[in-house]
Amino acid sequence: MITGPLAKRYAKALVDLASESGSCDRLQQDLSQVASWIRQSPELSSVMKNPSVPLAEKLAVLDRIWAAAVSTDMSPQTRKVLHLLIQNHRIHMLGAIVQACQEMIDQRQGTMSAVIFSSVPLSAKQREDVIGRLQGISGFHLRPDFQLDEKLIGGIVVKIGSTVYDGSVRNQLEAVKKVLSRESST
Numbered sequence: 001m002i003t004g005p006l007a008k009r010y011a012k013a014l015v016d017l018a019s020e021s022g023s024c025d026r027l028q029q030d031l032s033q034v035a036s037w038i039r040q041s042p043e044l045s046s047v048m049k050n051p052s053v054p055l056a057e058k059l060a061v062l063d064r065i066w067a068a069a070v071s072t073d074m075s076p077q078t079r080k081v082l083h084l085l086i087q088n089h090r091i092h093m094l095g096a097i098v099q100a101c102q103e104m105i106d107q108r109q110g111t112m113s114a115v116i117f118s119s120v121p122l123s124a125k126q127r128e129d130v131i132g133r134l135q136g137i138s139g140f141h142l143r144p145d146f147q148l149d150e151k152l153i154g155g156i157v158v159k160i161g162s163t164v165y166d167g168s169v170r171n172q173l174e175a176v177k178k179v180l181s182r183e184s185s186t
Contacts, residue, residue, distance in 0.1 A: 007093050011100030014081060015108075023077055028101055030078040035094040037065060048091045058086050106143070114142040115159045119152035134158060137165075 014031075018024040038045050047053055047061060062082060066074045085091045106112055114134055116122075122130065127146060135142050138160050149157070154169040 004093075004096065006090075007096035008100045010085075010090070010093070010097045011104055014097070015101055015104045018077065019108075021077070023075065024105055026075055027077055027081070028098070028105060030075060031081065031094065031101070032098045033070065034062065034066075034078075034082065035098045037069075038091070039095060048086065051089065055083070055086055058091075059083060110141055111143055112138065112140040112160055113145065114138075115145045115147060117147050117149040117152060117157040117159075119149060119154055121148065122146060122156075130156065130158075134160065134165075138163075 014027065015024060018027040038048055044061070044065070048058055059079070059082065063074065082091070085094060085097075102113075114131075116130060116134075127144070131142055131144055134144075140160070142160065152168050152170065153173075155167045155172070157168050157171075158165040
């Protein structure tokens with residue numbers, strides 16, 4: 001998901017306010033949960049985006065879902081944020097706002113997301129080794145997301161921020177091919 005400038009502005013304001021009150025993690029988790037529900041339920045998404053459904057009704061729907069799915073009450077801060085987004089017809093941006101919030105929180109904490117693609121599932125030891133090496137290379141604490149990519153012949157491909165580390169067999173074979181083609185042309 002691409003975060004636009006408006007989502008980043010909302011995210012900055014939310015992270016700044018939540019940081020002051022020490023509720024950054026709770027707000028992030030709450031908003032992420034609601035964004036997930038909206039993303040997964042076309043009916044809920046339709047209700048939230050429909051301008052003819054009154055604001056109070058939209059909040060009541062979220063309150064009922066929250067009460068049924070989560071053991072704790074919705075925090076007043078989360079409720080205010082959702083109210084503001086619904087009132088300003090920005091609830092459709094919640095996913096992008098959540099993503100931008102997470103990026104800002106990570107940046108402040110010196111953490112980055114790392115997506116690690118492999119052709120086969122990695123063992124716990126392999127995962128630990130990969131994360132340790134990547135943290136050493138990147139200088140950041142990493143929040144890893146391991147994914148399978150059957151297109152890979154072997155090795156791994158890692159994406160940290162906008163940087164891609166390609167340790168795949170395909171990439172290594174391409175490098176050998178380039179070297180051999182240069183040598184054969186001389």
